[in-house]
Amino acid sequence: MTYDQLKQTALIQFAQLGYEGASLSVIANEVGIKKQSIYTHFKSKDDLYIQTFHEATDCEIDFVKQFIEDQESLQLREVLSKFLTEYLERFEKNNNMKFFMRTSFYPPVKHEEVIKAGSNRFVDRLESLFTALFEQYSDELRHDVTPETAALAFLTMLDGLLVELIYGIPERLQKRSKQSWSVFWRGISIESGEL
Template sequence: MKSNQLKEVALIQFALHGYQGASLAAIADEVGIKKQSIYAHFKNKEDLFISTFNDSIRNELEVIKRFLLEKHSLSLNEILYSFLMEYLDRYQKDHNMSFFMRTCFFPPLQFEEQIKSGSNTFVNELETVFLDVFDERKDEYNSNIDPDTAMLSFLTIFDGLLVEMLYGFPDRLEKRLTSSWDIYWKGITK
């Protein structure tokens, strides 16, 4: 039980302060244990960080799968556009997403390979999940576009919007979302 509590608190600390800025003493204090008690659950700060990151991957994938399940009855256009809107909106509100994005885009150098591996796992699963959506709804877009191409194009827009979300400003993000969506949707449906 304490290891899960430690990871929950660590997730917030890492999301807010990054790996270097997060303090094991602050994490332990918030959980209500002494700092040295963390080592009964994790070898060190690195172990806690990687364990928390791996959990964040699973959590993000679960959020996406749950979203797609809940929106299944909508049109493809509505599903995809609302996914972009809602997922991007979560960044400021959800510590798991902010930790995951911060870690993927700005990995601590000593964990770069592990983070890349985890990020690739996420992307591969994301492609699989969205390919199923595009396969299932082939009749809603141009039959000359194969589902894989439609999915990869959609995820490329998603990637660009994530970068804008991290580096840009909300009004520019909104403008890029509406502009790119309009062009994308017209492109795959004509």
């Protein structure tokens, strides 16, 4: 269906070039139709853009929610490190995430409000999901580390690694990810003596 192809192609273009950088004629070209035909499916470029954004937001929220639900029987340490690697890998392969991040970081001014609302929805969800996770495993936490503290520190580290991901030097990401994780784990975990 042309409609879905359009959304998918727009997602990629917006992710790579941003709102202003992406052009309707290129998008249409890639799909195999003329620029004017886009208006059969979408009211305007803005319409296409924010519709893409909303779906991307939902998709990102679903991913995290699903991931956490799926990890039932693992230990805290395993859940977290698995999430870390899987989420970072996701960036490489998933245009949805690339688009969502770019849009959240630097939205076009005229849609700033809508997009800020959307990304806050995502971040709030992330925080509450991870706080709940840490509550569930709170016996593995140091006594002076609350679940919320652990969650926020973890998510901050995650954001920091995403930045490295954007910079796009795999070896550096690898190093940072390993070292940050070790410091983080030492900072929250009750088992204090190991490497």
